[in-house]
Protein backbone atom coordinates (compact mmCIF):
# COMPACT_ATOMS: atom_id res chain seq x y z
CA UNK A 1 0.00 0.00 0.00
CA UNK A 2 1.56 3.27 -1.21
CA UNK A 3 1.26 6.66 0.46
CA UNK A 4 2.81 9.04 -2.07
CA UNK A 5 3.18 12.66 -0.97
CA UNK A 6 3.46 15.17 -3.80
CA UNK A 7 5.49 18.10 -2.45
CA UNK A 8 4.37 20.18 -5.49
CA UNK A 9 6.01 23.61 -5.08
CA UNK A 10 4.70 24.35 -1.60
CA UNK A 11 7.23 26.49 0.36
CA UNK A 12 7.23 23.73 3.00
CA UNK A 13 8.21 21.23 0.30
CA UNK A 14 11.18 22.84 -1.42
CA UNK A 15 14.90 23.45 -0.68
CA UNK A 16 15.87 22.66 2.93
CA UNK A 17 12.21 22.27 3.91
CA UNK A 18 11.96 19.45 1.38
CA UNK A 19 14.86 17.67 3.08
CA UNK A 20 13.20 18.08 6.48
CA UNK A 21 9.91 16.74 5.13
CA UNK A 22 11.56 13.76 3.43
CA UNK A 23 13.27 12.90 6.72
CA UNK A 24 9.84 12.97 8.44
CA UNK A 25 8.58 10.46 5.86
CA UNK A 26 11.57 8.21 6.56
CA UNK A 27 10.99 8.48 10.31
CA UNK A 28 7.29 7.71 9.84
CA UNK A 29 8.18 4.70 7.70
CA UNK A 30 10.41 3.33 10.49
CA UNK A 31 7.70 3.92 13.10
CA UNK A 32 4.92 2.32 11.04
CA UNK A 33 7.08 -0.70 10.20
CA UNK A 34 7.23 -1.59 13.89
CA UNK A 35 3.58 -2.71 13.77
CA UNK A 36 2.49 -2.88 10.13
CA UNK A 37 3.71 -4.41 6.90
CA UNK A 38 3.27 -3.40 3.26
CA UNK A 39 2.88 0.31 3.83
CA UNK A 40 5.32 2.30 1.70
CA UNK A 41 5.70 6.03 2.03
CA UNK A 42 7.08 7.83 -1.02
CA UNK A 43 7.74 11.43 -2.01
CA UNK A 44 7.36 13.37 -5.28
CA UNK A 45 9.89 16.17 -5.42
CA UNK A 46 10.06 19.44 -7.37
CA UNK A 47 12.42 19.04 -10.34
CA UNK A 48 14.93 21.56 -8.99
CA UNK A 49 15.29 19.71 -5.69
CA UNK A 50 15.68 16.19 -7.06
CA UNK A 51 19.47 16.10 -7.20
CA UNK A 52 19.91 17.29 -3.62
CA UNK A 53 17.16 15.01 -2.29
CA UNK A 54 18.59 11.99 -4.13
CA UNK A 55 22.11 12.80 -2.89
CA UNK A 56 20.78 12.78 0.66
CA UNK A 57 18.11 10.06 0.58
CA UNK A 58 18.27 7.81 -2.53
CA UNK A 59 17.85 4.21 -1.44
CA UNK A 60 16.27 5.21 1.87
CA UNK A 61 12.85 6.20 0.52
CA UNK A 62 11.22 6.00 -2.91
CA UNK A 63 11.73 9.34 -4.63
CA UNK A 64 9.49 10.36 -7.54
CA UNK A 65 9.79 13.19 -10.03
CA UNK A 66 6.70 15.32 -10.64
CA UNK A 67 7.15 15.18 -14.42
CA UNK A 68 9.51 13.99 -17.15
CA UNK A 69 9.74 14.32 -20.91
CA UNK A 70 10.03 11.90 -23.80
CA UNK A 71 13.63 13.00 -24.35
CA UNK A 72 17.12 11.55 -24.13
CA UNK A 73 20.69 12.82 -24.12
CA UNK A 74 21.59 15.11 -27.01
CA UNK A 75 20.05 18.21 -28.55
CA UNK A 76 17.05 18.69 -26.25
CA UNK A 77 16.60 21.94 -24.34
CA UNK A 78 14.79 22.34 -21.04
CA UNK A 79 13.67 18.73 -20.92
CA UNK A 80 13.64 16.40 -17.93
CA UNK A 81 15.30 13.19 -19.06
CA UNK A 82 14.12 9.85 -17.63
CA UNK A 83 17.68 8.50 -17.90
CA UNK A 84 19.05 11.35 -15.80
CA UNK A 85 16.37 10.85 -13.18
CA UNK A 86 17.22 7.17 -12.99
CA UNK A 87 20.96 7.86 -12.71
CA UNK A 88 20.26 10.28 -9.84
CA UNK A 89 18.48 7.50 -7.95
CA UNK A 90 14.86 8.40 -8.67
CA UNK A 91 12.38 5.52 -8.36
CA UNK A 92 9.57 6.83 -10.51
CA UNK A 93 7.67 9.72 -12.03
CA UNK A 94 4.21 11.25 -11.89
CA UNK A 95 2.86 12.14 -15.33
CA UNK A 96 -0.23 14.03 -16.54
CA UNK A 97 -1.00 15.53 -13.16
CA UNK A 98 -3.98 17.92 -13.28
CA UNK A 99 -1.50 20.76 -12.73
CA UNK A 100 0.80 19.53 -15.54
CA UNK A 101 -1.35 17.80 -18.16
CA UNK A 102 0.12 16.89 -21.53
CA UNK A 103 -2.63 18.34 -23.64
CA UNK A 104 -5.96 20.05 -23.17
CA UNK A 105 -7.15 18.60 -26.48
CA UNK A 106 -7.01 15.07 -25.08
CA UNK A 107 -4.28 14.25 -27.60
CA UNK A 108 -2.89 11.31 -25.71
CA UNK A 109 -0.24 10.20 -28.20
CA UNK A 110 2.58 12.27 -26.68
CA UNK A 111 1.57 11.27 -23.15
CA UNK A 112 1.48 7.56 -24.00
CA UNK A 113 4.88 7.78 -25.71
CA UNK A 114 6.30 9.49 -22.64
CA UNK A 115 4.79 6.94 -20.25
CA UNK A 116 6.18 4.07 -22.29
CA UNK A 117 9.61 5.67 -22.68
CA UNK A 118 9.91 6.45 -18.97
CA UNK A 119 8.84 2.89 -18.19
CA UNK A 120 11.31 1.45 -20.70
CA UNK A 121 14.05 3.53 -19.08
CA UNK A 122 13.31 1.82 -15.76
CA UNK A 123 11.18 4.35 -13.91
CA UNK A 124 7.95 3.42 -12.15
CA UNK A 125 5.21 5.47 -13.79
CA UNK A 126 2.20 6.93 -11.98
CA UNK A 127 -0.09 8.41 -14.63
CA UNK A 128 -2.77 10.75 -13.33
CA UNK A 129 -6.32 10.88 -14.64
CA UNK A 130 -9.15 13.28 -13.88
CA UNK A 131 -11.90 10.74 -14.54
CA UNK A 132 -12.38 6.99 -14.39
CA UNK A 133 -12.88 6.97 -18.15
CA UNK A 134 -9.59 8.76 -18.79
CA UNK A 135 -7.85 6.43 -16.37
CA UNK A 136 -9.28 3.33 -18.03
CA UNK A 137 -8.22 4.58 -21.48
CA UNK A 138 -4.66 5.35 -20.34
CA UNK A 139 -4.38 2.06 -18.45
CA UNK A 140 -5.42 0.15 -21.57
CA UNK A 141 -3.25 2.11 -24.01
CA UNK A 142 -0.04 2.61 -22.04
CA UNK A 143 2.42 0.74 -19.82
CA UNK A 144 1.77 2.89 -16.75
CA UNK A 145 2.39 1.00 -13.51
CA UNK A 146 -0.28 2.95 -11.65
CA UNK A 147 -3.19 5.20 -12.55
CA UNK A 148 -3.88 7.92 -9.98
CA UNK A 149 -7.49 9.07 -10.29
CA UNK A 150 -7.93 12.59 -8.92
CA UNK A 151 -11.11 14.63 -9.45
CA UNK A 152 -9.59 18.10 -10.04
CA UNK A 153 -12.36 19.94 -8.24
CA UNK A 154 -11.40 18.19 -4.99
CA UNK A 155 -7.64 18.76 -5.23
CA UNK A 156 -6.35 20.98 -2.45
CA UNK A 157 -9.76 21.15 -0.81
CA UNK A 158 -11.12 20.27 2.63
CA UNK A 159 -13.43 17.48 1.49
CA UNK A 160 -11.64 14.30 0.47
CA UNK A 161 -12.57 12.14 -2.48
CA UNK A 162 -13.17 9.36 0.08
CA UNK A 163 -15.96 11.46 1.60
CA UNK A 164 -17.32 13.26 -1.47
CA UNK A 165 -17.12 10.46 -4.05
CA UNK A 166 -16.43 7.02 -2.52
CA UNK A 167 -18.13 5.39 -5.50
CA UNK A 168 -15.39 6.78 -7.75
CA UNK A 169 -12.88 4.54 -5.98
CA UNK A 170 -14.87 1.37 -6.64
CA UNK A 171 -15.53 2.43 -10.24
CA UNK A 172 -11.82 3.13 -10.76
CA UNK A 173 -10.78 -0.30 -9.48
CA UNK A 174 -13.48 -2.00 -11.56
CA UNK A 175 -12.64 -0.17 -14.80
CA UNK A 176 -8.87 0.27 -14.46
CA UNK A 177 -7.99 -2.95 -12.68
CA UNK A 178 -6.93 -4.21 -9.28
CA UNK A 179 -3.33 -3.48 -8.30
CA UNK A 180 -3.09 -0.33 -10.44
CA UNK A 181 -5.29 2.33 -8.83
CA UNK A 182 -4.09 5.15 -6.62
CA UNK A 183 -6.65 7.69 -5.41
CA UNK A 184 -6.03 11.37 -4.68
CA UNK A 185 -7.66 14.73 -3.95
CA UNK A 186 -8.25 15.98 -0.45
CA UNK A 187 -6.83 12.88 1.25
CA UNK A 188 -5.86 13.95 4.78
CA UNK A 189 -6.65 11.28 7.38
CA UNK A 190 -6.36 7.61 8.21
CA UNK A 191 -10.10 7.28 7.64
CA UNK A 192 -9.69 8.68 4.11
CA UNK A 193 -7.01 6.05 3.46
CA UNK A 194 -9.10 3.30 5.05
CA UNK A 195 -11.96 3.96 2.61
CA UNK A 196 -9.54 3.82 -0.32
CA UNK A 197 -8.04 0.50 0.77
CA UNK A 198 -11.40 -1.05 1.66
CA UNK A 199 -12.46 -0.37 -1.94
CA UNK A 200 -9.31 -2.16 -3.14
CA UNK A 201 -7.24 0.68 -4.48
CA UNK A 202 -3.54 0.19 -3.71
CA UNK A 203 -2.63 3.60 -2.42
CA UNK A 204 -3.12 7.32 -2.19
CA UNK A 205 -1.57 10.39 -3.78
CA UNK A 206 -1.78 13.49 -1.62
CA UNK A 207 -0.18 16.87 -1.06
CA UNK A 208 -1.70 19.59 1.14
CA UNK A 209 -2.76 17.26 3.97
CA UNK A 210 0.95 16.77 4.68
CA UNK A 211 2.75 19.75 3.14
CA UNK A 212 0.43 22.36 4.68
CA UNK A 213 0.11 20.70 8.08
CA UNK A 214 1.68 22.14 11.23
CA UNK A 215 2.42 18.54 12.28
CA UNK A 216 3.24 16.57 9.12
CA UNK A 217 4.91 13.68 10.97
CA UNK A 218 1.75 13.06 13.00
CA UNK A 219 -0.37 13.29 9.84
CA UNK A 220 1.81 10.64 8.19
CA UNK A 221 1.33 8.29 11.14
CA UNK A 222 -2.42 8.94 11.09
CA UNK A 223 -2.62 8.21 7.35
CA UNK A 224 -1.22 4.73 8.04
CA UNK A 225 -3.15 4.19 11.27
CA UNK A 226 -6.30 2.56 9.88
CA UNK A 227 -4.66 0.30 7.30
Ligand code: G3P
Nearest residue numbers: 006155156186206207208
Ligand atom coordinates in the same frame (compact mmCIF):
# COMPACT_ATOMS: atom_id res chain seq x y z
O1 G3P B 1 -0.75 15.00 -6.46
C1 G3P B 1 -1.72 14.90 -5.45
C2 G3P B 1 -2.51 16.14 -5.38
O2 G3P B 1 -3.02 16.52 -6.61
C3 G3P B 1 -3.62 16.08 -4.36
O3 G3P B 1 -3.59 17.29 -3.70
O4 G3P B 1 -3.71 18.75 -1.73
O5 G3P B 1 -5.73 17.45 -2.49
O6 G3P B 1 -3.81 16.25 -1.42
P1 G3P B 1 -4.26 17.43 -2.25
